[in-house]
Ligand SMILES: Nc1ncnc2c1ncn2[C@@H]1O[C@H](COP(=O)(O)OP(=O)(O)OP(=O)(O)O)[C@@H](O)[C@H]1O
């Protein structure tokens with residue numbers, strides 16, 4: 288019995304294509320958690336990274352916070368949050384967001400810092416205000432790196448969102464957790480394969496996003 | 510007029526970059542700030558558009574303190590060009606140039622139309638409009654930088670070593686282009702460089718700064734070369750300032766001899782008649798009047814001169830338009846010691862000996878008034894200077 292056999296068996300089983308435990312439901316739950324966590328993390332990480340990067344201050348504090356956040360065990364945090372808050376969406380979101388903020392924050396800060404200072408100087412000398420410089424001079428150039436940070440955050444969330452299943456929520460983690468419990472390896476392997484496929488899809492999505500949003504002038508000159 | 514009034518800049522770390530500097534920068538002229546590295550040129554320039562705030566003193570434009578208006582309004586009224594152009598790599602050339610008009614609220618179409626107009630003005634081919642900065646050479650990028658600074662037609666242009674990152678040939682092209690644009694537009698330009706030759710070539714007025722941010726001398730370039738204020742300025746001007754100063758004297762006063770010129774099909778009588786005691790060589794010209802080369806009279810065959818055996822006449826100078834420096838250079842480089850002058854069409858206008866040029870130089874020095882007239886004489890000087898380039 289090899290892994291491919293499990294994969295094949297899982298995906299050709301009609302039972303997995305319908306109902307509340309079917310692949311479409313689990314995938315969309317998983318995507319829901321991922322998008323929510325990523326949006327929250329970006330909402331925190333992007334503005335803070337952009338502003339601190341633009342002014343070049345607070346870099347040390349940022350990396351300190353980021354290192355601390357990285358040191359927190361995600362699963363431990365989940366257990367702790369569930370004990371404190373009880374079952375629900377919030378105790379799952381907190382560890383996922385804590386996981387995703389550091390890569391977004393740190394890369395955004397670094398991306399802004401690595402922008403060539405001379406166009407910024409020229410823009411300021413032409414009378415552009417700070418918000419204009421940040422959004423129209425620095426951000427377009429820093430964008431590839433910022434997208435890179437978002438991408439690694441997204442991939443980490445996709446693979447880690449499986450923990451939601453431990454606190455009786457849905458998502459692809461259900462297959463893995465239930466499969467392990469039931470010693471149903473077809474289910475475990477099927478779930479893991481789906482997670483991997485989602486991670487690959489995320490990569491593809493960010494590649495397309497880069498093509499759409501990054502100026503040809505920036506893409507080629509780097 | 511931009512007036513810098515006993516301005517001092519002390520950076521937070523205690524460095525005094527500019528020390529009680531006072532300058533009156535004339536309108537519609539190029540004022541060059543020159544001096545060794547770290548003498549405070551950039552700091553001075555950036556205090557004009559308040560990229561750096563003076564610690565003491567005031568800077569005013571047409572009598573109005575620059576601090577009286579919002580800083581971005583002030584900056585939008587001044588073009589700003591920096592060393593490596595500082596183009597926005599995510600924007601096309603035309604959109605780079607359109608930046609300030611867009612900031613001023615022009616419509617996209619109008620700003621782009623204006624940008625295309627400026628591309629032509631600075632000598633950029635229209636086909637470059639949709640390109641990105643990485644697709645341009647350094648010299649082209651610098652032209653874009655100049656066009657971008659000119660886009661909203663500001664009265665003042667601040668330029669910080671704009672041409673120092675390109676090779677000498679491209680730099681000369683950019684300098685000539687700037688002078689041509691300045692002839693057409695008449696901006697008030699403050700130009701920073703550490704290259705004294707560039708300062709002398711471009712400046713209507715030149716301010717030499719010394720380390721520590723103090724003014725060493727402020728004068729038109731010819732006066733600077735004639736009367737350096739002190740040993741520092743003299744040293745900074747370099748060893749050949751006497752030769753360079755000749756750039757400011759016109760060759761118009763030179764007496765050109767036409768006697769020693771023969772056409773390529775000259776007859777034996779013509780050759781014999783032209784060959785006199787004090788002219789050891791004859792200049793042979795083609796049927797179109799262009800100089801071909803020198804020859805001893807005896808070596809010429811009447812009717813059809815063998816042009817392959819002529820001594821080269823080198824590069825001629827333009828009679829009246831070139832400076833005495835150019836004339837002297839031609840004479841020094843000529844194998845016969847005689848310089849060839851040509852007219853606007855490149856036809857030989859006459860020849861002149863080193864001795865005659867030397868005489869003209871002595872005469873020019875004797876008549877020279879630049880040492881005493883100061884800035885009042887500058888417009889004339891600028892004309893001579895232009896003619897001399
Ligand atoms: N932000 C700053 N903080 C502290 N000192 C500074 C700062 N900027 C410039 N200086 C110092 O002020 C002095 C003048 O600097 P400035 O950049 O004006 O010189 P410069 O004449 O333009 O030199 P260069 O030809 O090398 O460009 C230098 O000693 C420099 O080290």
Ligand SMILES: [Mg+2]
Nearest residue numbers: 550551552669
């Ligand atoms: Mg400088």
